[in-house]
Amino acid sequence: MKVHLKRLNNDFHFVTTNERGDEVHLDNKSADKPQGSSPMDLLLRGIAGCSGIDIVHILKKQNLELTNLEMDVEGYRNPEAVPKVFEKIKLIIHLEGEIPENKARRAVDLSLEKYCSVAKMLEKTAEITYDVFLNREQI
Structure with missing residues (x-):
């Protein structure tokens, strides 16, 4: 895995490109008009995406149809x-579909605790x- 970073302005706007050519823009959140995500923002996006991929994969392996997946992730830092x-x-994961509660919960547990x-x-x-x-009910 390899990523290239290039500075795009005189401040903190960067573009990163991976080996496939996918681009992600980075910027400092304190910029007047940020033109990308902050590095810490990308970490939260990363855990959401990683877990989301795991959950979909686990449920697909069980031939369970997930009709929707949404996630909210909030990170807390000590400002001092x-x-x-x-x-x-903190992650709040919303799943929808004809999935038994125990299988939905197990998929999330496996993702965040193992995979x-x-x-x-x-x-x-x-x-x-x-x-x-699951289907708007907390499990």
């Missing part, structure tokens, strides 16, 4: 700390918690 790493990360590489890295500094909703 240096560096300001995430100390807590999601991003979660496994972040758990070294952050307490990761999550709530799971």
Whole structure:
């Protein structure tokens, strides 16, 4: 895995390109008009995407049809700390479909506790918690 970064202006706007040519823009969140995500924002997006991929994969292997998946992720940092790493990360996962509750819960548990590489890295500094909703009901 390899990524290239290039500065695009006189401030903090960068573009990163991976080996496939996919581009992601980065910027400092304190910029007047940020033109990309902050690096810390990308970590939260990363855990959401990683877990989302796992959940879909796990349920597909069981021939269960997931009709929708949405996730909200919030990271909490100590503003006095240096560096300001995430100390807590909270995920709220919304699943929809004809899926038994125990299978939906198990897919999320497996993702965040075993398979999601991003979660496994972040758990070294952050307490990761999550709530799971299936068809709008918390399970």
